[in-house]
Every structure is written in structure tokens, then in C-alpha cells.
Amino acid sequence: AYLIYTSGSTGTPKGVLVPHRGITRLVLNNGYADFNAADRVAFASNPAFDASTMDVWGALLNGGQVQVIDHSTLLDPAAFGRALHGATVLFVTTALFNQYVQMIPEALAGLRILLCGGERADPAAFRSLLAQAPGLRLVHCYGPTETTTYATTYEVQAIAADADSVAVGRPISNTQIHVLDAYLQPLPVGVIGEICIGGDGVAKGYLNRPELTAEKFVDDPFNPGALMYRTGDV
Template identity: 45%
Template structure:
């Protein structure tokens, strides 16, 4: 009762957007867990004022990801920071039948699925009637699954989300058009708001149009680095050769620009 009803001034407490929001462990392709230090500004850039998903107070998010998976930051804070509701998936084991039942019973409007879960979900003929927006990713998304889902539910907005944990969940996003007939692979899309992406060669020079280059991502989502791994941090988080003071994360993924 003696405490003030208002929030304290974060600046008076010395807090800033550069303080840590969380440390999350990821193995990536190496198989060796590394603690990624994500700052508050990275999470804010993911969930507030973003341009890859439209979130309103009328939406109902599904949080089906494990708390140890960085998609949870998007599912939970993407909902709560925008006035939407969030439904927590019950139990420890993910079942497509339970998932479909929750989407139906709780009128879920926005959900995220890994590419493999999406393949199984669509392959089993599970319903997406309640969903309005679906984000898929984590690895390459099947064109056949996208087409099958669109055929069953043509009004559903599907997006392919790409990004490493080191750049706070999503870096690039591709809104899938209604007709994918002329494509054999689903593109990664363009950088989301407050993010940047480059395709660079081994000399850190931009790859020509159509040529293969390594993806480097930057912007407000770039993590502080790896916890207690200064050498690995220096190897993967580099100073931007294009913008003074900016940092880029070396993803190790290869890509090329499409027209």
C-alpha cells in the first residue's frame, strides 16, 4: 500500500533498451549449445510496430512453442504488447490433433509453426478455418504444403519467416502470394522493419544479382553476442563494413537475390 501506483521511470533507474531481456541457448548447425544474449530492443523490434504480421486486440495468438525456443518471445509478447490474447498450449508433447482442436475451440487467429510441423499438419488434413494468419519457418518450407493449405483455405495469409536466434527470431519474411505455381522453392523474402540483410562474398563484398552469397543480418535485432564466448562472438558478430557503428551477424546460410 505504501508503494506508488505508477511505474518507476526506467531512465531514473539507469535502465535502457540495451539491457538484457534474456539468454537463450541454441545449437544451430554446430550441435554445441551457445547462450545467445538478446537485448530488450531486439524484442521490441520483433513485436512492436512490425510489418510482417498485423496484430490487433481482437486477435488470439497460440503459444505452442517451448519456452526454450525463441519463437515463444514472438508468440507471447507479440500478443500481449499489442493488446491481443494468448492461449498457452497444454502439456509437454505437441500433437497435431490437439493443435487443431485448440485452434478450433479457442478461435485462434494467429499461429506459428515450424516447417516440419506445418508439413505434417497439412498432410493430415487438419483444419485452418479459424486461422487468419499463419507464419511458418525454422527450415525450408514445402511448396507442396503451402499449395495444399491455400487450396483448402484460400483466405489464410501465410508467411515464410526466416531468422537465427542471434537476430531475435525473425530477420526476413515472405508473404506467400495466392499463386505459387511458377516457383519450386519458397523465397525468404525481405528484411522486416528495423532490420537489414546483405548477401556478401568471402571478402565481405556484396554478391552480384543472381550470384550466391552468405546472408549477413543487422539492425536492432542483433544480439549482444554469446555468453562467456568472446572468441566465438568476435567471429560471428562483426562490425558492418557499410554503416559505421552497426554490427552484423554472420548466419552461415547461403542465398541469392531473385528478381
């Protein structure tokens, strides 16, 4: 496993013990992005941020190249757009995505795959970019660090004029999503419940935090012997 820190919604850093199989399921036969040897994946994420695992291993485990982006350019859209020249794949946070769509849509249009996530999405930003970059594969991602970066993805091909949200999509490969009640029982479609995540991306727990680990990482009732992560999201 490797150790990566996240503060989540609490603001208190927690060390997450992530199994290596979580990365392989993220970047190989993943069901959402066909990374290949011709790709140049932009390494634009902070190395301490879980999305950096996709930036690095999405390229290297598929025979591609990592295109390292100077972090000083991230808040300078024009410089960032120039730095993206030659890249084919990029992940950015939702906040940066919204800014780049307004400032450098032509640079984003030069990518093959653009992924974004981390906050509630603005449908207008997606709609705007799709209109300017019809050939771009635009993927909206959801997932906590505790389940190895992405748990679900949605390839956005169109956004309705009256949409007030962007779907988070379906589970990526070797990942299971459940909507459960307080007793970890499945709920009917349309009923609000907690999102719980199972599969190969689930971490082993938190470093030196046994009580929190026991609270958030529970025995998976749908897969004996495995763990399921309780996200707290509804």
C-alpha cells in the same frame, strides 16, 4: 537483454544475449503481421525456443491475449486442432506445418495469420493449404536466434505448379540483409554469397564465448557503431 540458448548447426548449445529492442522490432510495426488487441496468439512453441518470443510478446505488446497450448497435443494433430479453437495467430515449425496441412487443414483455416519456418519449405504443402484456406494470411519466415527470431518474411499468396522452393522474402522492419563475399563486400544480384544480417534484432553476442562472438558478430560496415551477424548461410 535476455539469454536464450541455441545449438544452431553445431549441436553445441550457445547462450545468445538478445537485446530487448530485438523483440519490439519483431512484434511492433514489424512489416509482416498486424498484431492487434483482438488477437489471441497461440503459445505453441517450447519456451526455450526463440519463436516463443513472438508467441508471448506479439500478443501482450499489442494488447492481445496469449492462448497457451498444451505441448502434449503438438504430436496429436486432432487434439492440437481442437486446442487451436479461438486462436487467431500461430507459428509452427516447418515439419509440424507439413503434418498439420495434411491432417487438420480446417483448423489452420480458422486462423487469421499462420507463420512457419525453421527448415526448407515444401511448396506442395503451401499450395495445398492455400487452396483450402483462401482467406488465411500464410507467412514463411527465416532467421537465426542471433537476430531475434525472424529476419525475413514472405507472405505466400500463390505457389507455381513447378516451384521447388518457397521464397524467404524481405527483411522485417529495422532489419537489413546483405549478401557478401569473404571480405564483407556486397555482391551483385544473382551471385552466391553469405547472408549477413544487420539491424535492431542483432544480438550482443554469445555468453562467455568471446572468440565465437568475434567471429560471428562483426562491425557492421554499413552502419558504423553497430554489429552485423554472419549467418554462414548462402
